[in-house]
Amino acid sequence: QVQLVESGGGLVQDGGSLRLSCAGSGRAASTYTVGWFRQAPGKDRDFVAGISWWGGDTYYSDSVKGRFTISRDNAKNTVYLQMNTLKPEDTAVYYCAASTRATSTTSDDFNSWGQGTQVTVSS
Numbered sequence: 303q304v305q306l307v308e309s310g311g312g313l314v315q316d317g318g319s320l321r322l323s324c325a326g327s328g329r330a331a332s333t334y335t336v337g338w339f340r341q342a343p344g345k346d347r348d349f350v351a352g353i354s355w356w357g358g359d360t361y362y363s364d365s366v367k368g369r370f371t372i373s374r375d376n377a378k379n380t381v382y383l384q385m386n387t388l389k390p391e392d393t394a395v396y397y398c399a400a401s402t403r404a405t406s407t408t409s410d411d412f413n414s415w416g417q418g419t420q421v422t423v424s425s
Contacts, residue, residue: 304328304400304414311396311419314388322383322419324398335401336381337412338372340394340421349407350396351383361405366392388423396421 310322324336337352351362351372360372371384381398396419399412406412 304333306398306400306414306416308396308398308416308419311421313422313424316388316390316423316425318388318423319384319386320388320421322385322396322398322421324381324383324416326379326381326400332402333400333414334404335406335412336374337399337401337406338381338383338396339399339409339412340392340396341418342394345394347397347409349409352405352407353381354404359405361407363407385421388421390423390425392421393423394421395419 305327307325314320333355335352338350339347340350341347349363353360353372353374369387374381398416400414401412403411
């Protein structure tokens with residue numbers, strides 16, 4: 303089981319930027335995808351972005367496409383989420399997660415989760 307720790311959240315103005323980091327330790331060789339999810343109060347946990355750990359292929363939810371960029375640094379065992387042009391509706395706790403499956407947007411397909419980092423976008 304991989305351990306994941308998110309960081310980089312905070313308070314930002316509408317239109318601002320943040321970069322989230324997801325640091326992994328004990329990452330299993332079977333990890334195929336690392337994804338970002340977010341959950342706002344009273345809402346479901348929604349997929350944001352994913353990346354194949356070894357190939358670097360990326361995919362995004364429509365709501366963040368063109369604004370967010372997921373990337374990874376294999377040497378640092380870290381995945382990043384660069385968030386630009388942030389909107390109040392992006393406010394949520396952001397989680398990173400690891401999966402043995404490819405191109406998944408479903409929470410159930412991710413079996414290792416971080417504790418989350420709060421992102422708040424003020425209007």
